[in-house]
Amino acid sequence: MKKTLVLTHEYYPFKGGVARYCHNLFKFFKNEEYLVVTDNLEVSSQKNIINTRLTWPYLKPSWLLAYFKLKKIIKNNQLEQIFTPNILPLGSLAYFLKVPYIISLHGLDINLAMANKPKLTRKILTGAKAVIANTENTAKITRDFLGQADFKIKVLYPSVDFDTSYDPIKLEAFRKKLGIGEEKIIMTLGRLNKRKGQDLVIEALAQLQNDYNFKYFIIGRGSENKNLELLIDKHKLSKQVFIFDNIDDEDLIYFFKLADYFVLPHRQSGHDIEGFGTVFLEAALCNLPIISGDSGGVKEIFNKPDQALLIPSDDLKALIKAIKFLLNNPLEADKLAQAAQQRAKQFKGSKAQSLILKEILK
Known part of the structure; x- marks a missing residue:
């Protein structure tokens, strides 16, 4: 060549x-x-x-x-x-x-x-x-x-060449360090900007905090960090929502393995759209049920309704409904995760x- x-x-x-x-x-x-x-x-x-x-x-x-x-x-x-x-x-x-x-x-x-x-x-x-x-x-x-x-x-x-192997001892050390008990763990991985929709997840969880036992881990860094922190304080979610802005790539697998759900309800913000979303493939390979926005290239990742829950841009009610569905229906959540995992394996390395x-x- x-x-x-x-x-x-x-x-x-x-x-x-x-x-x-x-x-x-x-x-x-x-x-x-x-x-x-x-x-x-x-x-x-x-x-x-x-x-x-x-x-x-x-x-x-x-x-x-x-x-x-x-x-x-x-x-x-x-x-x-x-x-x-x-x-x-x-x-x-x-x-x-x-x-x-x-x-x-x-x-x-x-x-x-x-x-x-x-x-x-x-x-x-x-x-x-x-x-x-x-x-x-x-x-x-x-x-x-x-x-x-x-x-x-x-x-x-x-x-996606995501290595899903991990050290069980290190996993338990992470569990202890993060103070994870009986809570359901919701995870987001992505740049902290308006398009990714981490703010929407916080707003949704603010309405669910009295009915469900959860922790929300936001992994990433970016321009919206301060705004997200203010939103967490506003809704008094400091004991349930945490931002991790300096996680090494080799440690990401432990967050995936500790999580119960992956939620990234990206929105289209002006000209800014979700081009593809490799993190969805990584979450799927880790057998996580997924909630995603329905704009951009993600619909080419999840091309059947049984693979993930896709919600319209900026639709807080739809996001709350989707999160409640996963929390209330563990068997259906498992089916979504399995279908997503099979779909992720179809993409080339x-x-x-x-x-x-x-x-x-x-």
Whole structure:
């Protein structure tokens, strides 16, 4: 295959869906087959990763200085094509560098690009060597925007290589540390932002706290942390709702194993939609009953009603009803969990997805 520049704002170990998506696609490649260039502060330069500044907000275009920097990197490393999951602004860079490029789309990115720079977005998409989408939903949004129902887009779902093995002794240590007794444990894993809907879960549990014995573990970090803390205080839920903003990846399995339910009622917030939701696959593989929002790519994960409870965006009554259903009907909850687990096993692992990508990059 042609040596590829992976040009991205997000890459592992940064915790985010796009970062994991890219890392999982390339982690099985040989180092000499690709080079990552990123400006993410959590990613250090090493082996075949270069961390360097890519945008300057006071310049127009913001990537102007990076253009000259990347021309040198491309020449010095004999790079033949570019793969980028950031259509704007990095897709612009790829377009003007006059190097063959592949655009990877994830949901929010294409929505913002269409709204803010439609003409440039159209040029970038139609000029690409290939366009990859993380879901059929994202592919449809793109085709509808271009007005080309037959525009070629390859759908590569995010892969999941989630190791569900665990240390029973460590599990019991976590149980003791978290003070878990007879309560039912509800869990959410995801970035703390408005779209994810952690606030909606808190509002729902505030109305259920007198009737049910539960704890709610919110795992993640983000801009809504303070607002969620204020909401917890407002409803006097400090003994039932807890935020964990610094959990190592290897410890996530213990939260999944201690949980009884996974609840992430994501909403569509403006242009921001749930592109896919790998955490739903992880929860399903851990045999958890799931409550999800019904927007974005999640409907491609759970494509039958017996696999998860999907609720409309911002529908507090529907969320309360769904939570009560799971709490009151353990046998039905188990059936949901089993069906979700079987569905999750149908998705390809990252090694298989990498092989498909290699064909695209030839």
